[in-house]
Amino acid sequence: MKLYDAIKSRKEKISVIGLGYVGMPLAVAFAKVADVVGFDISIEKIKKYRDGIDVTNEVGNEIIKQSTALFTWDEKQIRDCKFHVVAVPTPINQDKTPDLSPVLGASRTVGRNLVKGSIVVYESTVYPGVTEEVCIPILEEESGLKCGVDFKVGYSPERINPGDKIHRLENIIKIVSGIDAEALEDIARVYEMIIEAGVHRAESIKVAEAAKVIENSQRDINIAFMNELSIVFNKMGIDTKAVLEAAGTKWNFLNFTPGLVGGHCIGVDPYYFIYRAEELGYHSQIILSGRKINDDMGKYVAENIIKNMIKADKQIKGSKVGIFGIAFKENCPDVRNTKVTDIIDELNDYGVDVMVIDPLVDQEEVFNEYGIKLHNVEELKDLDAVVFAVPHDCFREMTLEDIRKFYKDVDSSFNYINSEVAATLEEPKSMKLSIEKPVLTDLKGMFDRKRAEELGYLYWRL
Structure with missing residues (x-):
């Protein structure tokens, strides 16, 4: 009996190793058509x-509650499974080199619990060659089994877009690959159980690995081009969003x-x-240049916040800036x-007191990872500048009139007007008139620029 047939008839089980933004939707989807064990080393997450x-907010609490998947941190539970999907993160080190430790650790875990007749499929993003040259030897060493004889291996790059409620796991074409034709067919048919959009059978594991890294490299380069245009248009005094709307x-x-x-x-x-290319003696030009532009954008944004605060005659050291959003x-x-x-x-280096709010993220995770204490929106007051860094829908509900209450020395009942006009008016006795422009940075252009300027904001966006 083919492994696919055994899984479909629930005579064999699927394991998903790593239950994050990729693994959890996979485990839940597979559990609708097969017996599934979801494994993660985080006891707290399990x-x-x-x-x-649902700590990922990808499938929702109700679906998690209703799922028949077995969630566990006990690796012995995956010994009963014969189709293993590895969906752990693959981050980078401080020096921008690949950090393969999660995928290596997952390979050891699977290897210790691998039985004859199994298939191991990697979804983690890697450079071409990792699955066959790095992971297979670990699986063989830990299990004492021989790849191609006792077990098979494949690669199927994840394409989940976190937070995207339109492009979901089921309706995105899935690339699949296998160590041989038999493995490829079993892997393809197992994924076809849950992927409504269908699968694309890549001709080799390395082709599938390469397809994944260039998909995101292509987007990175295109965004870098837009960021470079934004920098130049800013110097020209041209609104980038207006240019893109026209060109679009x-x-x-x-x-x-x-x-x-x-x-x-x-x-x-x-x-x-880039890492793999340089190992082979080729120094990336386009990809590395794009990376440098995008990696420097945070500093560029901070510098423009400071410039606008100086234009507004703000004392920089000791000033207060509120940032809306810290999710990626x-x-x-x-x-x-x-x-x-x-x-x-960067703002902290200028001596600025930064207050951050983001109702969507885990406050404890942010503090543990970055040492940043998040605030409630009620705590944002007497600010010298406001920055909308991430355009969450909950922030889009705010109006330009709503935002003025966060600033220092501004009466929230007063509609800002152009400061030149305000200088010619007699200040009403019933309210305090501030002609100092409030500094507003709106990175993704949530608000109407003209309206913001009419209301007196010193407005800036990429």
């Missing part, structure tokens, strides 16, 4: 899943916008490709490799 709490009327113009590039994929994957992208609780921290660090 306890929350067992209590029906052409049918084949690519819809990318400037912004901070963080997270566990786009801000990381290019370094895996909108409507997502993921703070891994967020570039908002680059803005915060």
